[in-house]
Amino acid sequence: MGVLGWIDWTILCFTLIAIVAYGTYQTQGSKNVQDYLKGGNTSQWWTIGLSVMATQASAITFLSTPGQAFNDGMGFVQFYFGLPIAMIFICVVFIPIYNRLKVYTAYEFLENRFDLKTRTLTAMLFLIQRGLSAGITIYAPAIILSVVLGWDLLTLNIVIGFLVIIYTVSGGTRAVNVTQKHQMVVIFIGMLVAFILIVQGLPQDISFTKAIKIAGASEKMNILDFSFNLDNRYTFWSGIIGGTFLMLSYFGTDQSQVQRYLSGRSVKEMQLGLLFNGLLKVPMQFFILLLGVMVFVFYQFNVSPINFNPTATEMVMNSQHAEEYKALQEEQQKVFNDKQTLIKSFIENDDAQSAEYLKIADDVNNDLRREARAIIDKTAEEKQIKIESNDKDYVFIHFIVNNLPRGLIGLLLAVILSAAMSSTASELNALGSTTTMDLYLRRKGDVSEEQKVKASKWFTFLWGILAILVAGVANLFENLIQLVNIIGSIFYGNVLGIFLLAFFFKFVKGRAVFIGALLTQVIVISLYLLDLYNYINLPFLWLNFVGCAIVITIACILQLSSKNEPIKTK
Template structure:
C-alpha cells in the first residue's frame, strides 16, 4: 500500500468514528442509549438495518462465492421481502404497543421470566459468536494479504467500534452506519465500473455476461427440490423467509435498529426500504464477483488466492509439484482464452460445452493445489486455509486498483466490519442489561445505574468479541459460517415467538421444555448434517411449535384424568 492509500483508509475510518462519538455523546438515560430517544427516520432505520446485516463478510466472501459458484447464492435472500412484510404487520405494532426495550421482554408478558431469559441467552450465545467472526473475518484476510499482525488487527477493529458504541449507544451506531453505507456503496460501484473498464476493448459488458453465462456463472434460479442443492428458489423462499423472520423479527441486533424509530410508520417504512433494496444489493455484489471471474478469464490469476497458503507450499517438499500445477494452469488459461474468443466471435453454442470442460479442468487443478497445500501444512504442523474464496476480491483490489482506491476499498471492508460489530455489541449489551441484569440480578436501581451498566456490558462484550476473533478459525466460506451459526439458533427462537403470537393455548412450561429439547435436536442435526443449514430454520421452528403444543395437550389430558 502507498501513502495515499493509508491516508484515505485512516482518514475515512477516523472521521466516521470521531463524528459518531462527538455527535452522539452524553446519553442521559437508558432509553436514549438503547433506543436513541426514538428519533430515527425511516431512511436511517433502513440503512442501519442493512448495514447491520451487510458485514465485512458480505463484501469479502460474496464476490468470492460468485467467482466460484456463480449467481445462485442470491436465492438465499428471496425470503427477505416476504419476512419484512410479515414483521411490519405483526411484530412492529406489538413491540411498539408494549413499549419494549428488547424483543425478549414480550416473552415474559406472554409466558414467564424463565422463557424470556432462555431466549435471551440463546441470542447472546449465537450473536456473541457472530460478533467475534465479524471482527475476525476481515482481520484474517487483511493480515494474510497485507502482512499485518492478525491479533493487532482484531484489537484495532474492536477498539474503534467500542469507542463510539460505548460513547453514544444506538444513536451513534445508526448515525455512523449511514456514513459507512455511503462509503460502502461508493467503493463497490467504483470497483464494478473499473473491472468492466479493465476487460479487453472488444469485450463489452454484454459480452462479459455471455462469457459468464457460458461458464455457468449466470445460473440464477434453481427450481429443483433436491435437498442436496444448498441454494434453490425453494430454500430461499421457505428457509430464507424463516431465517429472515428470525433475524429481523427476533434478533435484538436488528430489532434495536427499528425500535429506535420515531413512529410505527417510520419503523415499517425503514424495513420495507430494506426489503426492497436487499435482493438487488446482494445481486449487485455477486455480479461484482462474476465480473472478477470474467476479468481473470483474460488475466492470469494465482492457482490459490491465499498468499499464506502459497507461501507455505513454496517452502515445502511439495514446491515442485505445486509449480507443475501452475504450469498446467497456464496451459488451461491459454486454452480457455482461445475458446472464449472463438465463442465471442462466432456465438457458436458448441463452444459452450468446451468452455465448461476447460472450467472443470481449471477447478480440478485448483483442487489438486489445495490438496498439496494441506499436505504441506500437515507436515509443518500448522493451520493454513486452503479454501481461497474469501481472498479472491481482496487479491483483485490490491493487484489491480489504482492508488487511493485501494485505501477506499479497504475502508469499505473495515467500515462494514465496524458497522455490523457495533450493532451486535449494542444489542448484546442491551439484552444483557434489560433481560438478565435488571430483571434477575440487580433490581430497583435508578436510570443512571442501568445506563452505566449497559456501557460496561458493551465494553465487556467488545473485549469478548476481540478474544473470540483472536482464537477463531476460518470455515468453508465466512458468509456461510455466520448464516450457519444463525440457523442453529434462529428457528427455535422464531418458533417461540410464533407460539407467543398465534398459539394462545400453549403455556410457559410447555414452551420452555420444548425449546430445550428442540435446541438439542438442532445441534445434533447440524453436527450430523441431516439437511442443508437453511432448512434448519424451518425444522427448528416446526419442532418447537410441535413439541410445545404436544406437551401442553398432554398436560391438559393428565389434569383431566387427575381431576376425575
C-alpha cells in the same frame, strides 16, 4: 506496509477516524436508558433502513460474497428471496406489538406472554449465537487484511474491535445508527467504483454484454434452481422457505436488528425502514454477486494464482511439495492460454459447441485448483500448522490490491473495515442492551436511569472484549458468510418458533414452551452434527424451518397433555 501507498493509508485512516470521531461527538451524553438503548426514538425511516442494511452487510458480505460468485456463480442470491416476505410479515405482526408494549428488547414481550424463564432462555440463546457472530465479523476482515497489510491477526482484531467499542460504548444505539448511514455511503461508493473499474479493465472488444455471455458459458449466471435436490444448498425453495424463516427470526427476534427499528419515531417510520430494506437488499446482494462474476470474467483475460491465499502458496513453495505445486501452476498457465483461443471462438460464433468447449476448459482449471488445495492441506498437515486452502474469501481482496490504482485500494479497504465496524457495532449494542435489560435488571431490581446507562455501557464494553477474544481464536470455515449463517440457523428456528407460539398459539403456556425450546435446541444441534458428518442430508438453511416446526409441535403436544396453566397477558 506492503502494497499500500501513502495515499491509500491517508484515505483508509481518514475514513475510519472520521467515522469513529463523528459517531462519538454527535451522540455523547445519553442521560437515560431510552436515549442510550433506543436513541431517544428519533430515527427516521431512511436511517432505520440503512442501519438495518449495514447491520446485516458486514465485512463478510464484501469479502465472501464476490468469492462465492467467483466460484459458484449467482445462485447464492436465492438465499435472500425470503427477505421481502419476512419484512412484510414483521411490519404487520411484530412491530405493532413491540411498539404497544414499549419494549427495549424483543425478549421482554416473552415475559409478558409466558414467564421470566422463557424470556431468559431466549435472551441467552441470542447472546450465545450473536456473541460468536460478533467475533467472526471482526475476524473476517482481520484475517484477510493481515495478508494485505502485513500485520499479525491479533493486532488487527484488537484495532478493529476497539475502534468499534469507542463509539458504541460512548453513544449507544444513536451512535450506531448515525455512523451506519455514513458507512453505507462509503460502502456503496466503493463497490460501485470497483464494478466500473473491473468492466473497464476488460479487453476493449469485450463489452459488458459479452462479459455476461462468457460468465454464462461457465454457468456463473445460473440464478434460479427449482430442484428439490437437498444436495444443492441454494435453491429457490430453500430461499423462499428456509430463507423466509431465517429472515423472520433474524429481523424479527434478533436484538441486533430489532434495536435498529425500535429507535424509530413511530410505527410508520419503523415499517417504512424495514420495507426500504426489503426492497433494496436483494438487488444489493445481486449486485455484489455480479461483482464477483465480473472478477471471474476479468481473470479469464488476466492470469490468476492457482490459489488466492498468498500465505498458503508461500508455505507450499517452501516445502517438499514445491515442484508438484509448480507443475500445477504451469498446467494452469497452459489452460489459460488455451482459453484465450476458446473465448475468441465463443465470442465470434456464439454457438453451443464453443460454449461447451469453454466450460470444459473451465472445469479443467477448477480441477487444477482442487489439486492445489489438496497439496496445501497435505503440506499444512505435515507442518502441523493451520492454513486455509479454501480461497473464496481471498478472491476479491486479491483483485483489489493487485489491479486497482493507488487511492482506490485505500477506499476499498475502508469499505471492508467500515462494514466490519457497522455490523459489529450493532451486535455489541444489542448484546449490551439484552444483557442489561433481560438478565441484569431483572435480578437487580429498581435502579436509577444513570445506573442503567452505566450498566449498559459496561456490558457493551465487556461483550466487545469477548468478541475480540473470539476473533483471536476463530478459524476459517468453508466460507465465512456461510459460517455466520450456519451459526444463526442453528438457533434462529427455535427462537422464531417461540415467538410464533406467543403470537398465534394462545393456548400454549410458559412451561410447555420452555421445555419445548430446550428439547428443540438439542435436536437442532444434533441434526446439524449429523449432517456435518454425512449421516443425513439436511442443508443448514432448512434448520430454520425444522427448528421452528419442532418447537411449535413439542410445545403444543406438551400443553395439550398437561394441566391448565393461566396465560400471562398484558
